Amino acid sequence: MDVYSKTPTKITQLQSEVESGGMKKTKNKVDLIPKPPEKITLSGHRSPVTFVTFHPRFSYLASCSEDATIKVYDWETGELEKTLKGHTKAVHCIDFDPKGDLIASCSSDLTIKIWDMNDDYNCIKTLYGHDHSVSSIKFYSGGEMIASASRDKAIKLWEISTGFCGHSQWIRSLSISEDNKYLASCSSDQTIKIWDILTGECKNEAKGHEHVIEQVCFLPSTSHTFIKSLCQLKKIEGPLLVSASRDKSIKLFDGLSGQCLYTFNGHDNWVRGVAVQPMGKYLLSVSDDKSLRVWDLESGKCVKHFEAHSHFVTCIAIHPSAPLVATGSVDQKVCVWESR
Numbered sequence: 001m002d003v004y005s006k007t008p009t010k011i012t013q014l015q016s017e018v019e020s021g022g023m024k025k026t027k028n029k030v031d032l033i034p035k036p037p038e039k040i041t042l043s044g045h046r047s048p049v050t051f052v053t054f055h056p057r058f059s060y061l062a063s064c065s066e067d068a069t070i071k072v073y074d075w076e077t078g079e080l081e082k083t084l085k086g087h088t089k090a091v092h093c094i095d096f097d098p099k100g101d102l103i104a105s106c107s108s109d110l111t112i113k114i115w116d117m118n119d120d121y122n123c124i125k126t127l128y129g130h131d132h133s134v135s136s137i138k139f140y141s142g143g144e145m146i147a148s149a150s151r152d153k154a155i156k157l158w159e160i161s162t163g164f165c166g167h168s169q170w171i172r173s174l175s176i177s178e179d180n181k182y183l184a185s186c187s188s189d190q191t192i193k194i195w196d197i198l199t200g201e202c203k204n205e206a207k208g209h210e211h212v213i214e215q216v217c218f219l220p221s222t223s224h225t226f227i228k229s230l231c232q233l234k235k236i237e238g239p240l241l242v243s244a245s246r247d248k249s250i251k252l253f254d255g256l257s258g259q260c261l262y263t264f265n266g267h268d269n270w271v272r273g274v275a276v277q278p279m280g281k282y283l284l285s286v287s288d289d290k291s292l293r294v295w296d297l298e299s300g301k302c303v304k305h306f307e308a309h310s311h312f313v314t315c316i317a318i319h320p321s322a323p324l325v326a327t328g329s330v331d332q333k334v335c336v337w338e339s340r
Helices: 009-020 221-231
Strands: 040-042 049-054 060-065 069-074 080-085 091-096 102-107 112-116 122-127 134-140 145-150 154-158 162-165 171-176 182-187 192-196 202-206 213-218 240-245 249-254 260-265 271-276 282-287 291-296 302-307 313-318 324-329 334-338
Touching (some): 060 334, 182 213, 213 271, 221 240, 221 260, 282 313
Antiparallel strands (some): 102 112, 192 202, 282 291, 313 324
């Protein structure tokens, strides 16, 4: 599948800009952090925004909402590119494949949908199999496979017809390790499980939170130098991950041992989302206290915090190459913040 061979005019134009160097693209710098005011505010959803994600190549930002829609915006102009309709209940998570050809979405209507950007964003496939709300979805293995998690306590790996289950309650979030070897899932049962993607074996379980875990996220290898300093470790042999919880804390875990290495405290309400800067120095978090916080992974200190929305902040995404951060909220808005 080639996203550029039969794409809409807008995408073709963006591809030309990328090739000519015309689209704004800033090299990552380790000390860049998001600062107010917001670069742009994107409106259009009629219910709380549940998830945001950046396109891997173009100046697109996608958001989904409890209003059952997915919206694709141009974050440079603020223009609404497309509204994707097809789900019949709240959409909880979306993900672009690594090439930016496809969008996957999951919903309380028990389905997973695949949308083709080549074909005017038409839904080209609907996947059935979960028995309850599908809460999280991720492309992996170069975009050839999809992992999904659900309130039915199951994780399913699509295209290889494999599913496995291990939590006692709703599975809320998934993350795939940098090397595609491990999958982490978190649950309302207050645990994190680390799975071997190839075998489906649960390698370990991490505990420590005292309430529902809203999100889990593997750290990039670029963060290991800073974590060594923070936790006084001589070496790091396996994956590291962070988790956001309703107990108002963020925890750092060793993925192979399940040991909690550090706890970040500071939020005054549920922590809904976490994301790690590509250069690995900063951890970003959002919360029902309406704030966005920036944590230095070398010192463990909160180095920046500000009110990001007028209501609970539900999700956060960091652009893979540009100095941008996006947040979504119960206030039905998506905000894009510039790091500087």
